[in-house]
Amino acid sequence: MRTVAVDETEPLIPRADPRNPLVWLRRGEGVVGLGEVLRIESSGPTRVEDAAAAWTELAAHADVDDRVGLPGTGLVAFGAFAFADESAATSVLLVPEIVMGRRDGRAWVTRISLATGDDEAQDVSDEASEDPVIPEPAPRRKVPRVTFAPGSVTPDAYEAAVAEAVRRIDAGDLSKVVLARQLVGELHEDDGLRATINRLAEDYPDTWVFAVDGLIGASPETLVRVDHGQVSARVLAGTTARGAGEASDRERAAQLLESPKNREEHALAVASAVSTLEPHTARLDASPEPFTLQLPNLWHLATDLKGTLGDGSTALDLVRAVHPTAAVAGTPRKVALATLAELEGFDRGRYAGPVGWVDGDGDGEWAIALRCAQVDADGTVTAYAGCGIVHDSAPAAELAETVMKFQPIVEAFGG
Ligand SMILES: C=C(O[C@H]1C=CC=C(C(=O)O)[C@@H]1O)C(=O)O
Numbered sequence: 001m002r003t004v005a006v007d008e009t010e011p012l013i014p015r016a017d018p019r020n021p022l023v024w025l026r027r028g029e030g031v032v033g034l035g036e037v038l039r040i041e042s043s044g045p046t047r048v049e050d051a052a053a054a055w056t057e058l059a060a061h062a063d064v065d066d067r068v069g070l071p072g073t074g075l076v077a078f079g080a081f082a083f084a085d086e087s088a089a090t091s092v093l094l095v096p097e098i099v100m101g102r103r104d105g106r107a108w109v110t111r112i113s114l115a116t117g118d119d120e121a122q123d124v125s126d127e128a129s130e131d132p133v134i135p136e137p138a139p140r141r142k143v144p145r146v147t148f149a150p151g152s153v154t155p156d157a158y159e160a161a162v163a164e165a166v167r168r169i170d171a172g173d174l175s176k177v178v179l180a181r182q183l184v185g186e187l188h189e190d191d192g193l194r195a196t197i198n199r200l201a202e203d204y205p206d207t208w209v210f211a212v213d214g215l216i217g218a219s220p221e222t223l224v225r226v227d228h229g230q231v232s233a234r235v236l237a238g239t240t241a242r243g244a245g246e247a248s249d250r251e252r253a254a255q256l257l258e259s260p261k262n263r264e265e266h267a268l269a270v271a272s273a274v275s276t277l278e279p280h281t282a283r284l285d286a287s288p289e290p291f292t293l294q295l296p297n298l299w300h301l302a303t304d305l306k307g308t309l310g311d312g313s314t315a316l317d318l319v320r321a322v323h324p325t326a327a328v329a330g331t332p333r334k335v336a337l338a339t340l341a342e343l344e345g346f347d348r349g350r351y352a353g354p355v356g357w358v359d360g361d362g363d364g365e366w367a368i369a370l371r372c373a374q375v376d377a378d379g380t381v382t383a384y385a386g387c388g389i390v391h392d393s394a395p396a397a398e399l400a401e402t403v404m405k406f407q408p409i410v411e412a413f414g415g
Pocket of ligand 1: 328384
């Protein structure tokens with residue numbers, strides 16, 4: 001494969017595949033893939049380590065001509081993993097044929113092809129050696145309209161599940177569990193998802209906007225990033241609505257910061273991320289106090305983690321170590337996973353699973369797949385949103401919080 005620098009400043013999404021976009025962007029920077037030369041599928045409890053092993057093997061044999069040398073240049077795979085060990089959803093790493101990337105104002109294009117013969121010397125085929133051609137940007141289209149309705153769990157059933165979770169927390173079974181619900185709709189239009197991802201990128205520029213194998217969303221939560229030996233993550237847990245005017249908005253953020261319920265929910269999520277990342281780092285620092293993160297639809301409590309890799313782990317190794325954090329499962333992890341599987345009553349698929357990319361050097365950026373929907377081949381669109389439940393959670397307030405969290409994806413489908 002070959003990566004070359006290009007002189008490009010135009011937005012990347014209009015060049016993505018209209019039906020099946022492959023996108024990872026924040027504030028206009030990131031990677032967009034076209035075509036597919038290889039798909040690594042995995043499932044079950046070892047889905048991340050199996051994919052990581054296959055990726056390391058592939059990267060070791062790749063013939064790379066990388067003239068840019070940034071994270072995300074050279075060999076790259078986009079990935080999305082199922083949340084649960086028991087999920088029926090397949091986890092995927094997709095290697096595109098063309099990657100268009102941008103980072104710190106520098107742009108590049110990579111063209112990847114598979115060697116066809118058994119001679120390793122053929123790894124860089126003639127085709128891949130040619131300078132890659134990037135597609136022309138497509139004209140803007142209207143977002144496809146999807147009408148959503150509650151999935152298998154009705155709003156009443158969700159409130160009942162929250163009440164039951166609080167009973168179990170009060171009984172001392174666990175400290176926190178994250179409970180989600182679904183909205184389901186149908187995508188009819190032929191023009192696919194590019195307009196939807198464009199809308200998410202415009203409306204939520206500070207989130208990770210992703211589209212990988214039909215999983216599409218705008219996540220504010222960084223599961224883990226690895227960049228030349230530096231590790232970082234952004235832990236989110238604790239949520240409140242935006243206020244109507246400026247004063248009430250500031251007031252809401254201040255209340256969120258002082259709310260014992262939200263602070264507890266947040267502290268458990270930070271503890272789980274720190275305890276699972278720490279063994280892999282030589283140094284790991286957390287922001288001393290949580291801060292309030294403003295998104296167009298809500299406020300979150302946030303903590304940033306930054307550190308130095310201590311054991312040569314790749315981004316996928318760290319994904320395996322930290323998933324699932326208490327921001328999407330609960331505490332203690334094992335009891336929380338069993339409780340959410342029982343009380344939610346549906347397969348989360350790739351919702352709340354890791355989504356992102358990894359390169360041939362093991363650098364990568366992974367978010368938790370939140371504020372997202374999975375679009376299946378038959379056009380079924382399933383959106384997901386969940387809330388951290390602790391002992392003083394109120395069912396009606398948690399239901400209202402899911403409505404806020406559905407907003408980005410519902411609006412990106414014309415709702
Ligand atoms: C589980 C979700 O959000 C998590 C991330 C941030 C805040 C959360 C909360 O306040 O409950 C959740 O832990 C979701 O958006 O579906």
